Amino acid sequence: MNKNYILVFLMIVMAACNTDVGNFQIGEDLVETKSRIVMIDSFSVKLSTVLLDSIATYSADPALVGKYENETIGTTELRHYFNFDLSETSGSLTDKDILDSVTIKLSYSGYYYGDTTQVQKLQIHQLTKELAFFKNDVGQTSLVNHNSFDYETEPIGSLEFYPFPSTDSIEIRLDDSFGQELIDLFLAKSDDVSTNDKFNSYLKGFIMKAAPESKAVIGFNTSSSGIQLKLYTHRVELEKVEIEYDFELASEGTHFNQSLADRTGTDYASLFSQREELPATQTSNLSYIQGSEAVVTRIDFPALNEIYTYGDRVLIKAELVLVPSTLNDPKKLPTALNFYTSDRINQLRENLAITSSSGTSVSVAANLVEDVMYPENNYYIADISTWMQTELANNFYDTNNGLLITFPFSSLRNSSDLLILNGENSSKYKPKLNLYFLKYE
Template sequence: MQKISLFFLLVSVFFISCSDDYEEHEIGEDLVDNSTDVRLIDTFTIYASTVILDSIATSDADVMTVGRYVDPYLGTVTSNGFTKIGLGGSFDLEANDDPVYDSIVFVTYYDEDYYGDTTVSQTLNLYRVTEEMELEEDESGNEYLYNVSSFEIDTVPLGSKTFTARPMRTSDSGDEYNFRMNLSDEFGQELIDMAIDHDETLQASAEWENYLEGVSLRPAVDDDATILNFQTSNDTLMYIRLYYHETSTTTDSDEVLYHDFPIGSSSYVFSNYQSDRTGTPLEKLVEQKYDLSSEDAGQRTFIQGGIGLMTKLIIPYIENLSTLGLAGSLLKAKLIFYPAIGSYDDDLYPLPDSFNLYTCDDYNDIESALYSSSGAALTSVFYEDEEYGEESYFTFDVTSHFNDVLTDGDDDTNTLLISLESSSLSNSTDRMVLTNDKATDFEFKIEATYVVQDEE
């Protein structure tokens, strides 16, 4: 039939080939002699690469992310937590009560999310921040701290703990399990002495902040274990607790007394992420304006939270679908992408639950999120190959986006970024390795179902 030859001629200008899977429907025998073809087009040209964001806001989060592990694809990944410590109200002690210092501890609570190997022993250290912690203002006038923000710390830690993490463990009452670290007795005794002397440092928040600007929780420099999340949504979930008792004859010497110094404003609770990618395909990826093509990275692209790795896709020729036939309509379009076989498992390197999709400009700056026809932010769906585990894939329904491109005729929106969902992007090191091997079926692809109406 002549119309089929014309269809293939048009498609070949923009696509490599066209699927033979189509259905032809005749429209009314007593009307104009025309027909409608429903075709599945699955050979769009797609250019895939990896980019890295210059910065990601990580403050104002409900968790602090801390730890270090060595990733077989992404190198050494480290996360250091920072926070201010509040005064928790004025703290005074009376010398006549004979107060005696007992101990001082840093207390926080695990969040169930983690990344890495919890069977391996690891060490966390708490350091005193020695530099003023200041927020950074963005172009819109909002103030944040970022994954690349950092402040000077003391050379000697206030405390250290070596342990095996149990983030899923709960107490006998069913509550989340807390993490406790003993701090320096010298530090604790100094606070008791100031309280007895009615020192102004323990009377006003401004004076306290001059004394203790903040603290930083960070892993040992040679750890290869787990990235942990600690809860920070309120000041009962992270604090420094000073224990003491009073020995005068007028007080109960057996009573356990304490004062809590809680975490400060959430604006100053943030995580600093670092990645040493030496010896990996991503070693030269150092600035946001550069792309690392999948061909230069072993037919792979990468996504990682905290560090800010995203997969970039350029999909040219979308708008040319509208030139096929006298009239046409897009029924469905989906983006399909595959996790690299052997790059993930349920224990050490689990796949993220879902992803978001964004448009971006020529400098890889995010412009806007993609939304579904219902107005919700577009999220991916996972299809698991439960039998063999080799053909699992994620998919986005990009029908609405493709229709927008066809309506506007604008190819500036043909560049997309696949990212972790926003909360995971800023406060986790979740990652995925994606395969783009054009010699196999495991490559980025678009499947578009398009109706073409031609005249006989």
């Protein structure tokens, strides 16, 4: 039977069948009786760690603040920059308003990473340069995870607390002198508070960061008034009247998360350039993925051209298995990972996707298969058949091409999650590529 005819026929059959090869059946009346499906799992899989140059984190939700240490990858710190628009009610301030306090209110998002049983200390500093978007070489505006703005050395407010991410909110009290300065500006009808733009130029913004001893990264909502500057005053009339003026995050969406990593003394100390990946063979047979810091894992298939040494078979399915290291907290393993195509210099290209039966595009995912009793048996599995068949369409695989695997994009830019994967030379649990062929005689 002609090879091309077999391949076309199998693509039609597989479209109507379950993608689980264990359920894949071919009727004897449709296929030659001497044909059979064989599986080969000896094709090598190479893992490397890649640091993307940057990732956009403006309009971040949640705001991420804190710090944690990991023996494998080093120390990671998250800081949040933000600014405010004018309060809708600030124009009603009068000379009868007496300052009670000024605070920044933070509403928990429920996200955390690290040890939340330890005391956390947050510090608020005023920026000395106006918070605004940067323009890149092609004129696009953005704020990315490695941007920074100068700020005052001394904090304008701080708070020590035990984080309870499942509860409501916390408030950090700022210096009273700052609150009185705001009141005086409004009473004087200063030009600095006449428009949002002028207010943003006057009150340049803030940075929120954690003290060096912090052990966790905490998330705070930035939507639905999740972060507010609150000015509390009272007036003495017939009775005491308490008043609250709320300033919301700037509508431009200039708030962003900054990520700082210290990999000194780890196998990843030389991880600096996106163009140069670190093979798992040089990093204790491990590779990793990390949100906010934009670290991803690259997957290569250096021996794939050997498929053409099998002249009596046609590839019908490619199944990739990845194994999380036992260094991970099994309770924090992501349920799915996404793929992007890449080239020799590790550019993040197209999201790997397939077209569903309804005609919509669906991302190809590596889904977690969990063993609750024996976490060392956990693994991720993905069907990458469509991509691999496309790569092999011209009877040649370009080994400059590979796949980047990472968290779903929203998690990559808005979390500090960490996943460590076993490399190809791990002693027991290692990645593998299962290739299923139709063998004919």
